[in-house]
Amino acid sequence: xxxxxxxxxxxxxxxxxxxxxxxxxxxxxxxxxxxxxxxxxxxxxxxxxxxxxxxxxxxxxxxxxxxxxxxxxxxxxxxxxxxxxxxxxxxxxxxxxxxxxxxxxxxxxxxxxxxxxxxxxxxxxxxxxxxxxxxxxxxxxxxxxxxxxxxxxxxxxxxxxxxxxxxxxxxxxxxxxxxxxxxxxxxxxxxxxxxxxxxxxxxxxxxxxxxxxxxxxxxxxxxxxxxxxxxxxxxxxxxxxxxxxxxxxxxxxxxxxxxxxxxxxxxxxxxxxxxxxxxxxxxxxxxxxxxxxxxxxxxxx
Numbered sequence: 001x002x003x004x005x006x007x008x009x010x011x012x013x014x015x016x017x018x019x020x021x022x023x024x025x026x027x028x029x030x031x032x033x034x035x036x037x038x039x040x041x042x043x044x045x046x047x048x049x050x051x052x053x054x055x056x057x058x059x060x061x062x063x064x065x066x067x068x069x070x071x072x073x074x075x076x077x078x079x080x081x082x083x084x085x086x087x088x089x090x091x092x093x094x095x096x097x098x099x100x101x102x103x104x105x106x107x108x109x110x111x112x113x114x115x116x117x118x119x120x121x122x123x124x125x126x127x128x129x130x131x132x133x134x135x136x137x138x139x140x141x142x143x144x145x146x147x148x149x150x151x152x153x154x155x156x157x158x159x160x161x162x163x164x165x166x167x168x169x170x171x172x173x174x175x176x177x178x179x180x181x182x183x184x185x186x187x188x189x190x191x192x193x194x195x196x197x198x199x200x201x202x203x204x205x206x207x208x209x210x211x212x213x214x215x216x217x218x219x220x221x222x223x224x225x226x227x228x229x230x231x232x233x234x235x236x237x238x239x240x241x242x243x244x245x246x247x248x249x250x251x252x253x254x255x256x257x258x259x260x261x262x263x264x265x266x267x268x269x270x271x272x273x274x275x276x277x278x279x280x281x282x283x284x285x286x287x288x289x290x291x292x293x294x295x296x297x298x299x300x301x
Contacts, residue, residue, distance in 0.1 A: 001081040001179065004100075005049070006031040011168045012086035013048035015105055018172035019084065020056055025179065027058055028078050031071070033089045034062045065090070072096045082179060085137065086171065094139060102137035103178060105171040107164075109133060109149060111195035114142035119163055121198035122154065123223035126215065129153050130163070132171040134178040136187050143195070145187030148178050157242075160225040203228040208238075210251040210300070214268030218243050234301050235278035244271040251299050253289070261285045263300045272300070 005016050005027050012032075019025050030053035038045040046054075053060045063071050072095035075083070083102040085092065092102060108118035110133040115121075122130045131151040138144040150170045154163065178185070206228035208217050221230045221241055231237045246254035248264035255262045260273040276282040294300065 002026050002028050002079065003179075004029045004031065004075055004078060004080045004083045006083065006088040007049045007086040008033045008047045008089050009087050010048050011107065011164055011171070012088070013052055014165075014168035015084070015086045015172045015175050016049055016052055018176060020052075022176050025176075027053070027056075028080060029059045029061065029075070031061045031063070031088065034064065066096060067093055069095060072099065075099055082182070084175060084179070091139075091141070092137060097137060097139065101182065103147065103175070104135045104137045104142070104144070105175055106133045106135055106142055107167045107171065109151065110135060110142060110146060111190040111192065113198050114195055115198040116200040117198045119160060119167065120201055120223040123160060123163065124219050126219050127154060130167070132167050132174055134174050141197075143190060143192070145189045147182070147185050147187055148174055150174050159222045201228065206230050207233065209233065210263060210265045212266055214243055214265040214270050217265060217270060232301065236301070237276040237282075238272055239276055239282050240274035241270050241272045244269045248297075251301075253294060253296050253298050253300050255296060256286070256289070261289055261300065
């Protein structure tokens with residue numbers, strides 16, 4: 001079968017790599033987002049999907065928009081059997097949806113968490129399970145009928161990066177199974193009444209205070225691992241923390257342990273093990289409070 005693949009980040013790249021090594025599947029073209037400047041030096045960097053496609057000699061397209069009709073014409077000329085979409089970053093217009101079955105691999109159990117950040121939202125809400133859904137695309141946002149899904153539990157200590165990798169592997173396997181058995185699948189319409197939406201994450205989402213429950217702050221830490229991270233109004237980044245026990249005024253140090261500093265929240269407490277002051281390198285929390293001359297009952301700032 002001939003496949004046009006559309007995707008951008010590591011999640012999509014894992015799926016693409018699985019399709020490329022599956023017998024009977026030929027990726028004839030790849031669509032991904034334009035190269036972007038990365039890091040402090042703003043080095044122009046290609047998306048992971050582009051790197052893989054070029055390594056396999058596959059044509060790569062990086063249009064800023066799919067709306068002008070040229071992409072639909074180009075894809076139509078390829079006569080694909082399927083268009084596979086995974087975290088591509090653009091909505092597909094009707095002209096492309098009409099070319100071939102468009103199958104999206106969404107990292108949530110639809111209709112829950114439609115939108116841009118399903119994995120983060122799963123962790124923010126402290127869900128106990130998650131999964132991936134293979135969906136037949138339509139013009140709405142993640143609203144098309146369901147073709148297949150896979151489910152897994154979420155560990156209390158799991159964070160965004162590990163969950164991304166695990167769900168990518170699940171999505172890769174689900175992609176192959178869905179394509180191979182597509183003719184036997186009866187699509188299941190989603191119930192819009194059960195739908196929820198998640199937004200695009202911004203840096204501002206990482207701002208936290210201790211005036212919330214420890215579990216809520218911990219879930220933000222899990223969800224925002226890497227970027228935007230979690231940081232206090234002072235700009236201090238909390239690089240490593242875990243749920244702990246203790247009580248006191250929110251933001252005050254409850255006790256000092258061998259491997260971290262326990263700080264009270266509005267409910268419960270957190271043990272902070274590593275931090276990063278503004279414009280400085282990361283350090284262990286004990287070194288930080290010694291440098292600040294902070295002790296028990298002082299505010300952790």
